[in-house]
Amino acid sequence: MRAIDANLLVCPECHQLDRLRSGCLYQHCKRCGARVSIRRRHALSKTWALLVTAMLMYFPANLLPIMTVRNLGQGTPDTIMSGVISLAKQDMLAIAIIVFLASILVPTFKLIGIAALLISIQKKIQFSPRQRVIIFRFIEWIGRWSMLDIFVIAVLVAVVNFGNLANVEAGFGAIAFAGVVILTMLAAITFDPRLIWDNTED
Amino acid sequence: MLEVYLLGILVSIIKLADMAELGLGIGLLCFVALLLVQIWLEILMSPEQIWQALSEPLNARD
Numbered sequence: 666m667r668a669i670d671a672n673l674l675v676c677p678e679c680h681q682l683d684r685l686r687s688g689c690l691y692q693h694c695k696r697c698g699a700r701v702s703i704r705r706r707h708a709l710s711k712t713w714a715l716l717v718t719a720m721l722m723y724f725p726a727n728l729l730p731i732m733t734v735r736n737l738g739q740g741t742p743d744t745i746m747s748g749v750i751s752l753a754k755q756d757m758l759a760i761a762i763i764v765f766l767a768s769i770l771v772p773t774f775k776l777i778g779i780a781a782l783l784i785s786i787q788k789k790i791q792f793s794p795r796q797r798v799i800i801f802r803f804i805e806w807i808g809r810w811s812m813l814d815i816f817v818i819a820v821l822v823a824v825v826n827f828g829n830l831a832n833v834e835a836g837f838g839a840i841a842f843a844g845v846v847i848l849t850m851l852a853a854i855t856f857d858p859r860l861i862w863d864n865t866e867d
Numbered sequence: 868m869l870e871v872y873l874l875g876i877l878v879s880i881i882k883l884a885d886m887a888e889l890g891l892g893i894g895l896l897c898f899v900a901l902l903l904v905q906i907w908l909e910i911l912m913s914p915e916q917i918w919q920a921l922s923e924p925l926n927a928r929d
Contacts, residue, residue, distance in 0.1 A: 679918040696922045736886065752882075760881055763874070809871055816875025821882065831886065 667862060674701050708857040709783060715855060716779050719848035722841045723776065727769075729838035732818050736831050744838060745769060745814065767813040768842070775811075775849045778804050779856070786860050797861045804853050811846040815839065869902050 668675055672685045674692070678699035686692050691702035730742030743751070745768050752761035778800045785797060821833040876895070883889055 680915065696918060757881060760878055764878065809868055812868065812871050813875050813878065816872050817878045820876060820879040825883065
């Protein structure tokens, strides 16, 4: 049984139960004043919009250089993948694997996961609610780890600044990559997890 | 997000280690301590209990 079948609403902020008032799109929580609605309006189309934007940003993020390390005036721009490869070549395999997981595997699986979740809800097939919940938890929990590369670039740009001797510049790929991470995180927030259980009762 | 930032700092330290000489400051130690205390706080805090206490009428509390 869902709360909506019992004419009840749960506050997303403080988890207070309230009776459903008919005839309005949303109401305010009695205890904390947060806006409570049965289901977030247009949750699916908003999530789709954010997801498609993230997918468009995904290509420049992986193809354009994310940063250039200049040492005595010399240096080549690094993309995400070439950074991982150069880490692996310098015998830092563990770090290379972590960066590969956080910067390449996680964003890719997140994009595929959110798309699979949305399609399975709209077509009402393919996944059981249990599988959908597993996908949703994965997306929500793992997403922020992709910010790792952005933080590394931010720290390096700030710390390594010795004029002509050595400096680090961020490339446009970093902006696109940050865009992918932030947009997929927003998509995970915009998505209404209650939709997961909606068309499974019958 | 703090734990992600800590990992970011560690990766940058490793990337910089072959380029320059690095020393670890007390700030990093404090940052790790902050991270641990914050996780501890998140484990201990129970938001339901706090909302419960806040929603009790004022005169019932004293």
